[in-house]
Amino acid sequence: MNADYTNAIEIKNISKKYDGFTLDNVSFHVPKGSIMGFIGQNGAGKTTTINALLNIVSIDSGEISMLGKDHIKEEQEVKRHISAIFDTLPFHDIFNAKDLSFILRDVFEEWNEQTFYDYLDRFQLPKNKKFGQFSKGMKMKLQIAAALSHNAKLLIMDEATTGLDPVVRNEILDIFLEYLQDEENSILMSSHITSDIEKISDCVTFIDRGKILLSGYKDDILEQHGMMKCTKAEFKDVNPADYISARVNDFGAELLTANRETCKKAYSGITIEPTTLEEIMLYYVHRDKKEWSICAD
Amino acid sequence: MRGLIYREYKMQAKNFWLTFFGCLLVLAISMLICLSAKYGNIAKLIASDESTASDIIDSFYLFTTYVFSIIPIILMKVVTYTSSDAACGFSKFTFTTAVPAWKLSLAFYVTVIVRYLLAFGLMVLNSYTSCRLLGRPYTRLEFGVIASIAVVLIVVEQISLQFQRFAKTPAAETRIATFIEIIPLVAFAGYMTLYMRDKALLYNIQKEQNPLLTDDEIYMSLLTEVKSLLNGFLDKFLPIAPIILIAVLVGGYFCTTKLLDRRGIRCEK
Numbered sequence: 001m002n003a004d005y006t007n008a009i010e011i012k013n014i015s016k017k018y019d020g021f022t023l024d025n026v027s028f029h030v031p032k033g034s035i036m037g038f039i040g041q042n043g044a045g046k047t048t049t050i051n052a053l054l055n056i057v058s059i060d061s062g063e064i065s066m067l068g069k070d071h072i073k074e075e076q077e078v079k080r081h082i083s084a085i086f087d088t089l090p091f092h093d094i095f096n097a098k099d100l101s102f103i104l105r106d107v108f109e110e111w112n113e114q115t116f117y118d119y120l121d122r123f124q125l126p127k128n129k130k131f132g133q134f135s136k137g138m139k140m141k142l143q144i145a146a147a148l149s150h151n152a153k154l155l156i157m158d159e160a161t162t163g164l165d166p167v168v169r170n171e172i173l174d175i176f177l178e179y180l181q182d183e184e185n186s187i188l189m190s191s192h193i194t195s196d197i198e199k200i201s202d203c204v205t206f207i208d209r210g211k212i213l214l215s216g217y218k219d220d221i222l223e224q225h226g227m228m229k230c231t232k233a234e235f236k237d238v239n240p241a242d243y244i245s246a247r248v249n250d251f252g253a254e255l256l257t258a259n260r261e262t263c264k265k266a267y268s269g270i271t272i273e274p275t276t277l278e279e280i281m282l283y284y285v286h287r288d289k290k291e292w293s294i295c296a297d
Numbered sequence: 298m299r300g301l302i303y304r305e306y307k308m309q310a311k312n313f314w315l316t317f318f319g320c321l322l323v324l325a326i327s328m329l330i331c332l333s334a335k336y337g338n339i340a341k342l343i344a345s346d347e348s349t350a351s352d353i354i355d356s357f358y359l360f361t362t363y364v365f366s367i368i369p370i371i372l373m374k375v376v377t378y379t380s381s382d383a384a385c386g387f388s389k390f391t392f393t394t395a396v397p398a399w400k401l402s403l404a405f406y407v408t409v410i411v412r413y414l415l416a417f418g419l420m421v422l423n424s425y426t427s428c429r430l431l432g433r434p435y436t437r438l439e440f441g442v443i444a445s446i447a448v449v450l451i452v453v454e455q456i457s458l459q460f461q462r463f464a465k466t467p468a469a470e471t472r473i474a475t476f477i478e479i480i481p482l483v484a485f486a487g488y489m490t491l492y493m494r495d496k497a498l499l500y501n502i503q504k505e506q507n508p509l510l511t512d513d514e515i516y517m518s519l520l521t522e523v524k525s526l527l528n529g530f531l532d533k534f535l536p537i538a539p540i541i542l543i544a545v546l547v548g549g550y551f552c553t554t555k556l557l558d559r560r561g562i563r564c565e566k
Contacts, residue, residue, distance in 0.1 A: 054393050079395040090390035094307055106300035107396045
């Protein structure tokens with residue numbers, strides 16, 4: 001595998017039109033050796049983008065390259081070195097882990113049974129128990145064990161941690177961090193659980209209604225954004241161009257700004273606090289209304 | 298390849314065992330009927346009246362061989378294969394890997410062919426033992442009819458399978474399968490009804506024209522006519538049956554490979 005590439009994933013201006021939904025000119029990249037959090041509310045276009053990446057759905061326009069190769073022209077070569085993890089186990093309940101290893105030997109050229117069994121031991125997953133008797137957490141761990149046992153250079157995960165309890169989620173996130181110790185490895189992780197993304201990701205891409213709203217290093221995004229907390233009177237004096245949207249309540253308003261430093265200077269009387277990815281997502285989703293309140297929603 | 302074949306086997310294991318035990322059960326019932334026909338009360342009839350006994354033996358033979366032989370074929374049917382894979386996400390998973398569609402398709406067809414052979418072997422065994430137990434020779438006619446039933450059912454099933462893959466939901470898949478597979482059965486039943494009606498009319502005409510003819514004589518003449526009709530059909534069908542079968546299975550394999558490569562079919566059910 002050619003390791004001479006800087007971005008594990010490069011998406012340039014991809015579009016895909018469905019009845020009632022359009023993936024509109026989506027562009028972002030995942031630097032090699034990093035973990036990219038792909039966030040957005042349900043139906044924002046995360047899964048469609050991932051399906052386009054994996055060539056599960058064809059795109060109307062745009063370009064995609066993975067591991068430095070075109071995702072269609074060199075599809076087989078690319079897919080030899082990637083692993084996709086979905087929110088449900090893609091194997092029937094009648095199989096057990098031993099069966100799975102036997103089957104995946106035919107699916108992945110670089111399948112390593114020993115690595116797989118080591119992961120099973122580590123995750124305390126039984127080898128002879130049928131998947132039908134596995135819990136959701138066990139199924140997810142099993143998928144991860146399989147994904148990490150064939151020397152994949154890129155993990156693509158679609159809502160992989162959704163529905164898991166915090167203990168399992170943390171355990172899984174630790175595995176991902178360990179996987180990234182090898183600088184050749186990269187991860188694209190889609191989720192609407194922003195706390196997970198905030199915890200482990202290096203970069204973040206935020207998609208809403210089929211459009212990319214933000215994409216870049218997580219620290220930069222958090223650094224640029226800030227939460228302005230002000231009274232109703234102060235809120236009236238804030239220029240609408242200086243904030244994304246404002247949550248208004250009886251006591252005052254909270255405004256998300258994308259220019260923290262500029263706003264600090266412009267509105268010296270208003271407190272501007274650091275924000276979180278969850279707040280960023282929430283305020284961007286309401287950007288069209290500009291002013292909103294929890295009761296109204 | 299072994300892993301993928303193993304997976305297919307496990308997926309179809311229930312049908313495999315259903316076929317196997319179903320066939321054994323059918324075989325056992327056939328044996329019992331034939332043995333009771335040969336050594337039971339019917340044996341006394343054979344001793345008393347040759348022609349009636351021959352009729353009875355014929356009836357038993359027809360029943361145990363042809364009616365019972367269809368049961369294994371029905372049991373071995375491939376059902377809801379694609380919807381089951383789509384529902385668990387395996388189709389989508391395979392598309393995220395480099396495993397080629399032809400490999401998946403080949404594993405499926407290897408397993409299906411083994412199952413067809415198993416069912417066909419048991420069908421032939423059933424008709425052979427029925428023949429032998431009833432003291433009849435096992436002729437080309439007996440084997441040919443069984444082989445023809447098997448070929449027709451396999452062809453219908455393969456056509457149905459290809460159409461099922463266009464279904465968007467498992468329920469639609471079942472509807473397509475039912476629709477396609479019922480058409481030949483209804484057509485055959487309709488044809489047989491008309492054929493029997495004609496024969497009944499012919500029988501009445503023969504009785505009216507020649508009251509001296511006994512029922513047995515008319516029956517024997519009708520049986521001879523049916524046999525000659527079947528032999529005529531087999532003369533034409535048997536030489537081309539292997540070609541039809543191979544063409545359908547190879548065509549099915551290529552269609553499946555092609556369809557597995559189509560994103561819409563493989564992943565977006």
